Amino acid sequence: MQQSYNQSIWKKIQIGFCAAIGGFLLSFLGFGVLLSGISWIVQTFMFLPFMLFSYAIFRWSNGSFVICACVLLSIIPLGTLVTQLRDTNGSHLMSTLMVVTWIIGILAGCFLGKISQKTHTL
Numbered sequence: 001m002q003q004s005y006n007q008s009i010w011k012k013i014q015i016g017f018c019a020a021i022g023g024f025l026l027s028f029l030g031f032g033v034l035l036s037g038i039s040w041i042v043q044t045f046m047f048l049p050f051m052l053f054s055y056a057i058f059r060w061s062n063g064s065f066v067i068c069a070c071v072l073l074s075i076i077p078l079g080t081l082v083t084q085l086r087d088t089n090g091s092h093l094m095s096t097l098m099v100v101t102w103i104i105g106i107l108a109g110c111f112l113g114k115i116s117q118k119t120h121t122l
Contacts, residue, residue: 012061016070019057023074023106026050030102031078034085040094047105054109055116063117068110075102 030046054071061067079102085095 012064012067015057015061015064015067019061019067019070020074022053022057023050023071024078026053027075027078027082027102030098031082034082034095034098040087040097043098044101046098047101047108050102050105051109051112054106055113056109058110058113059116063114065110068106072103072106075099075106 026049029049030043033043033046050071054068057067057071058064079099082099083092083096086092087094
């Protein structure tokens with residue numbers, strides 16, 4: 001019984017670590033897309049990788065919202081850096097919008113994971 005419990009704890013730690021690393025790498029990718037000069041409209045579609053990643057992590061962790069919080073917390077370092085950038089008009093609005101779309105993608109992935117769990121249990 002104790003060995004099974006220890007394996008469960010280590011699996012949760014491993015999933016949390018993967019979620020944090022993956023979220024940071026995705027935010028690094030989003031930062032690179034932002035700096036490469038791609039149009040703002042195309043950059044808003046960066047929510048898709050965040051949504052797919054958080055959906056996969058949510059399903060892998062058997063519906064743990066703590067793991068989704070790990071993904072959300074892992075984008076904070078680069079997310080705060082991105083919001084300090086200015087667009088061609090000297091505004092922070094578009095860079096802040098990019099980070100908000102990342103957050104929306106993460107929350108949407110967790111929501112879709114929760115919905116898909118409910119449909120599989122019915």
